[in-house]
Each structure stands twice: as structure tokens, then as C-alpha cells.
Amino acid sequence: MSLIKQLWIAIALVMSLAFGGSLLVSTLGARHYLAQQLYVKNVDNATSLALSLSQMSKDPVTVELLIAAQFDAGHYRMIRLTDPAGAVIVERANGGGALGAPEWFAALVPVSAAAGVAQVQDGWNQYGTLTLESHSRYAYESLWRATLQLLGWFLGAAVLTGVLGTVLLRHITRPLGRVVAQAEAIGGRRFVTTDEPSTTEFRSVVRAMNTLSARVRGMLAEESQRLEQLRRQSQHDELTGLLGRRQFLNQLDAALSRDDAAATGTLVIVRVGELAALNLALGRPRTDALLCELAALLQAHIDAQPDWEGARLNGSDFALLACGSSATAAVVAPLRAALDALAERWHDCALLRLPMGATRYRNGEARAQVLARADGALAGAEQAGDRAVQINDDAAPAHADLAEWRSSLEEALRDDGVSLALYPALNAAGALLHHEAPMRLRLDGGWQNAGYFMPWAARLGLTSRLDAAVVRAALARIASTGEALGINLSVDSLRDAAFRSELFATLQGQPAAARQLWIELPEHGVLRNLAEFRALCVALRPLGCRLGIEHVGRGFSRIGDLHELGLDYLKLDASMVRDIDQDGGNQNFVRGLCVVAHAIGLTVIAEGVCNAAERRTLAELGLDGFTGPGIRVAE
Amino acid sequence: MPRHPDLRRRALAACRRCWVGLAVVAAGLALAAPDFDRLLSLAQSRYGSSGVNAVQAWQRMLADTADADEAEQLRRVNEFFNRRLRFDDDLPIWGEADYWATPLESLGRGAGDCEDFAIAKYVSLRQLGISAERLRLIYVRAQIGGPTSRISQAHMVLGYYASAEAEPLILDNLIGEIRPASRRADLFPVFSFNSAGLWVGGAAASSADPTARLSRWRDVLERMRNEGLQ
Known part of the structure; x- marks a missing residue:
């Protein structure tokens, strides 16, 4: 009573x-x-x-x-x-x-x-x-x-007396609701802290729960920190802090094979020529300083763009992967300028040569092919001179100008040219978690994947309209089949308040279907737009749909902070998964990641699983689900 | 009717003295029998031995006339009070312009005015068994100084009706002899009353009823009851 x-x-x-x-x-x-x-x-x-x-x-x-x-x-x-x-x-x-x-x-x-x-x-x-x-x-x-x-x-x-008593009692017990909410949150492994209420009895309870939350969070933060160190050790070059060769090649693989990766991109390789001679001339410490400066320069370029990666491939070769760029020259020119400025600063060192080769790649190409083209370009540049640039591009893209893209995208949106591809995400027992449902648009006479049109849609400001079409298509499919679907939203949509409220209204209109919907956002987008992501979580949480982060890898140590928002799952980036059965460093990192994620009640799903060996290793490491080319629903 | 209290009743009465608060209740049990122990002790405490003597004389008179016929009772009672009490106004006696005294108070002081005489006689005759219906306290206008005198004063007498229709006998203190009303040409009746109705209806509640004190007649009845008279 x-x-x-x-x-x-x-x-x-x-x-x-x-x-x-x-x-x-x-x-x-x-x-x-x-x-x-x-x-x-x-x-x-x-x-x-x-x-x-x-x-x-x-x-x-x-x-x-x-x-x-x-x-x-x-x-x-x-x-x-x-x-x-x-x-x-x-x-x-x-x-x-x-x-x-x-x-x-x-x-x-x-x-x-x-x-x-x-x-x-x-x-x-x-x-x-x-x-x-x-x-x-x-x-x-x-x-x-x-x-x-x-x-x-x-x-x-x-x-x-009754009314006064009721008001008074309400006033007294109001903090109780918050106390209960906090206790339930902790029960759901969301370790939130709340303001201490003024009622003494409740205050001590809340203080105790806050202490518990803080302690758990501290523990998780420590663990995340440790994991981050582990990851850096295994994936990054010790001297420069850039990615190491193996991890960079994984990234390149992901960029070439991932369904939602950009259709085109640019791979640039810079070589510090005559490294052995430089070492002799400058001495090891100065050479290291030079390499670090070069790495920092590269890093600055990478940080300016969401999807770019940089790596030290070996002692003398540095690589830059510019996902989503279609014009190679636009990537190369500012980099060349920066490198020239670097060379100016080291002009006393006559030996310094910084040739640069670049190539455009398209989604779906083989890694070796892209690397061979880039190496060829670099070899050409080495021949051409100290600061030469050689670009070794393949064929030009389908549409060249924006107006053409706009009309064909709008045509697809208007004429029911939106469909969803289906890739199963299975749990360890082989049961279906959901179907990953990336978007397909009917363009240029065929169904094209996101990488083909997304960069253009982004430039045209059409992403939120595309995402809204995906949400509607997904809800319609759930309503007819009853199977859970996972869709990904773009960063542009996340930033668009009008889209967020439209999404909320759409989901509210179909509450049953909304509960079968898994919505995921890319890690780099979430980490760059934390406030918007928080707003989205708070708004969507009561609707019962699952919320997750995809392409999780490097940012995991920061994702731990988000758990109190009611996140449901993480998808581990394909670059972490690739050849995991042979990569002890990544195994350690993934194992730790699973432990921490499970501690805060998150489901962890591996992306881009290619073969049974990977899947087996991942299952041993504690992954809850798998998706990728190697994952099919058992007949 | 018991003539004289026996030993057991004396003991009982002694108890009652201790519990003045219970006196009313106890008196209510001994209906119509005066509690002379209480009256005597009150007379002793209030008026000393002269008071006690007067009450004892009254007690003796009542006892002596208890078995006499009504005419004798009337005569003895009338004579007793006319002799015992000196007529005086209320003011010298009580320090009040009009005070209705109980028989104990009248006997204790040895004096009274007309209504004190009438009340004492009324109570005595009631104690001797004459019913209230046959007795009336009568307000009369009294012509003083002979038939031709024009001086008259307010007066009260006690009337006795042998039967309902009979001419009353008048017990008065101005003229010591009991005469029929027709032989009292000096008196002109105005209004009469007795305790009928008051005793019956008001009896149970009257002692606790503060309104009783506001009526002179009910007040004096109440005080009598407290003094041991029913």
C-alpha cells in the first residue's frame, strides 16, 4: 500500500x-x-x-x-x-x-x-x-x-489535512523516485551518479550508490586506459605513434571491402629516401626527430578529416589513406606543400628526399592491386626527383558534377529507388541477432551501395533524407516480417536536429516495430558529436529500440564514458577483426574490450568476419555476435 | 414510618456526614423521612446549642403529632412555629431584602418573616404525611389595622384544603388561630403554589440543575433537601 x-x-x-x-x-x-x-x-x-x-x-x-x-x-x-x-x-x-x-x-x-x-x-x-x-x-x-x-x-x-499531508509526502518522497531510477540503472549496469537529495535517509542511500557507481566507473576507466595502452603497443609504431604496417593494411582492407565504406579514396605513400645514409649523417637521435616531425605532420592531416588514416609502413615509408576522397590531387597537393615546408626546415641536410606516390582506389578492388599501383607511383616519383609527386589513377568516376548527382539521387528517393541489403548478425550459438541492413539506391541502372553515393549525398546535404528513407523502409520490413533489423545513421543525420525529431516521431508512430530496430552510428561520428549523441540516446531510450556504435576500435576508451546513456551494443571494427586468429596483440585488446563492455552490459558484435578461424577466435575472446562476409545463416 | 433512628441508622448517618457529596443521594433513598442527625449536626455547627434545642423541639413535636388526626397536626404545627419564631423582616435577619429560609435556618435564627413561617409549616405538614395537593402557599394581600384600615401589605400564608373543593383553613402568623378562609376578611388571595410537579418532575435532576438556584421556591426546596429534608 x-x-x-x-x-x-x-x-x-x-x-x-x-x-x-x-x-x-x-x-x-x-x-x-x-x-x-x-x-x-x-x-x-x-x-x-x-x-x-x-x-x-x-x-x-x-x-x-x-x-x-x-x-x-x-x-x-x-x-x-x-x-x-x-x-x-x-x-x-x-x-x-x-x-x-x-x-x-x-x-x-x-x-x-x-x-x-x-x-x-x-x-x-x-x-x-x-x-x-x-x-x-x-x-x-x-x-x-x-x-x-x-x-x-x-x-x-x-x-x-489530507491534502496538506499528500503534498508534504509527495515532497518528501519525490527523491525516492530518483533513488529508485538510479538503483534500476545500476541494476541495468548503467553506473550513473545523481544529485544527493535533501532528505537525510535518501541522501545516505544515494551517496552509497554514487560511491558504488564512481568506483565501478573508476575501475572501468582504468581498464580502458590499460586496454588503450595495449592497443597502442600492438597496433602503433613505437617511435612515431602512427599505425603500424599490419594494422594499416587491415584498415586498407576494411576500406576496400566494407559495404558502407566510401566508393573511392586515395592512398598516398611518402618515402624518406636514403634513411640509412641519413642515419649516418645526422646520427640516430636527429633522424628520429625528423621522423617524428614527419609523423606529426601526417597526423595533423589525418586529424583534420574523419575517415583518414596514417601509418608508418616500415622504417622509411609513411602512408596516408584518405577514404572518401575522389580527387587525388586535392589530397596530394596540401601534403606536398607541408612536406616541402618540412624539407625547408631541414635544408642543412642535403640528403633528405621526400618522394611521394599516390593512387586512387575504388571500393571492391584487391588490396595488392592498390598497393602495387601506389608502389609504382612512388617508384616513378623516386625516379623523378627529391620532391616529386606521381599520381597513378585508374578510371574516372561515374558522375563528374554535383548537379547530375543531385538529380539522380532525388530521382531514386522519389521513385521508390530505396532498398535494404540484408546481412545476418548471428550470436555465438548461430541464432539471428538482427539483419544488418545497409542502404541500396537504384542509380545508373543498378542497385548501388552506400560507398557509391554517400560521399556525394553528403556534399549535397541529402544524407538525412536518405537516412529517413532507410528508417521508413526498415520499419516497413520489420512490420511485415517481424525480424530485427540493424540500420546505420550517418554523422550528418546525427547532427541534424530536425532529423532527430523526425526519427523520434516516426518510431513513436510504430512502437512495436521500433522495438525490433537496432540503430548504430560510427565511432568517429559519435566521439566528435557527443552532445548530439547524448540527446539522441535520451530521446530514443523510452521507445525500446537498441542503440549501438559501429566501427569501434580506437575510440573504445572514450566509449566507456557513454555507457550511462543506455547504449546497448558495440560493433567491433573490421580492422580489429581481420586475421585476429594470427594477431596476438589484437587478441589481447579484444579480450579486454569484451570484459569491459560486458561489465557495463554491452553486447559486442564483430564486423567483417571473413572466415571460420576468425569467428572461432573471436568467440573464444568473448564476442557475442558476428557479421561479415564469412557469416551466413545456417540453412 | 420509623419513629426514631435506630443504632444502625445512626452509624449509617455518621458515614453520610463524612461524605457530604453523597448526602443528596442518601436522602433520596430515605424519602420523606427527615434526616434529623444531619439537621442536628448542621444546627450545632451553624447556630450552636440554641439551634440544636430548636431542632430537637421540632423533632419532638413532629414525633408527638405523628399519630394525631389532621386537625390536631395542623394546630400543633401552627402553634409550634408561631411560638418558636419571632416575626421579623428578612433584612435584619438575613441582610437581604427578600430571603426564603429553610425550616432549619428559621429555627436556628428563631425568627422569620411570613414566607418563612409558611414554608416551615408546609414542610412540617408534608413530613406528617399531608399531601402537597392539599396544601397551598398562598400570596395574599393583608389589610393591617382592622377592617376599615387602608393599609395593606404583601403577605404569605399556608392554606389547607381538607378536600379539593373545600374552603381552605388558613395557617397564619399574624393571627395565631387557624381559621377558615371565609373568616379572614383581612386577607385577599392572589396566587397559590405548592411543590407538586417540582418534586415529581424536577426531583431527579434538580440537585444537579443550576436553574434550580434561580427560582426562590426551587432554591429553598433544594437547600432543604441538602439539609436532610425531603
């Missing part, structure tokens, strides 16, 4: 007791008083009437008139004159008349007053005895009214 209900019952009990008691006392007191008053009136009126009668002549008409006059003008139940022998001379009685109070009340609290008796004299002789009773109607009436008034007062007081 709720506290407020109990409060009302207590008030009702106390008030009925108080009311019953005071009603008893006041009614009995009033009844006694009224009876006294009636008796005094009876006696006095009988005496004065008898006195009048004694003075008058005793002819029957006069006597009757006098008594009738007294009776009619006054408030009497009965006036009777009897002769000394007891025979009635005159009697007036008024039996009926409205009581002024309910019968049961009169029966419950009878007001009885003795009659007034007085003697009537006729000279020296007795004439008779006068008996007089006043009407008790007004007594009942006033008793009844007093009782009703008392009842009214008590009811009023009870209601007032």
Missing part, C-alpha cells in the same frame, strides 16, 4: 475518532442544556399563566380563550387545565409538525424535559392544576444543525 493511501487512512481514522468523541460530548452537553432550558420555560410559563388565570373570572370561555391565546401565540406541545378531581377542563395539544431533524436522530438523542405544573386559584378555592409542555422541535433542530456543522468542520479539516 502506498504511503499516501496509508496517510489518508490514518487521517480518516483519527478524524473519525475525534469527530465521534466531540460529537458525543457536544451533543450530550447541548441536549442537557436544551432540556434544562425547556424545563425552566415550562415551569415559568406554567406559573405565569396560572397567575393570570387566578386573577381572572373563571367563566369557561374566558379560561379557554386565555389558554388558547397562550398556546396559539407561544411554542407549546401541550397546555392542560384539570380540575382538582383530575378532570380535564381545557386542553390544547400540538402533536405533529415537522421535527426539523430526521426521525432517527430524534430517536437517538431524545430531548426530554418535565412539564411545568402550577396551581390555579379561584379566590380561596382551588380551581385547577395547569400542566404545560413546550415544543421540543427547535431543540431537535438546533441539535441537528449543530451536529451537521460539526460534521462539516471535521470533513473539511480531514480533507485539508
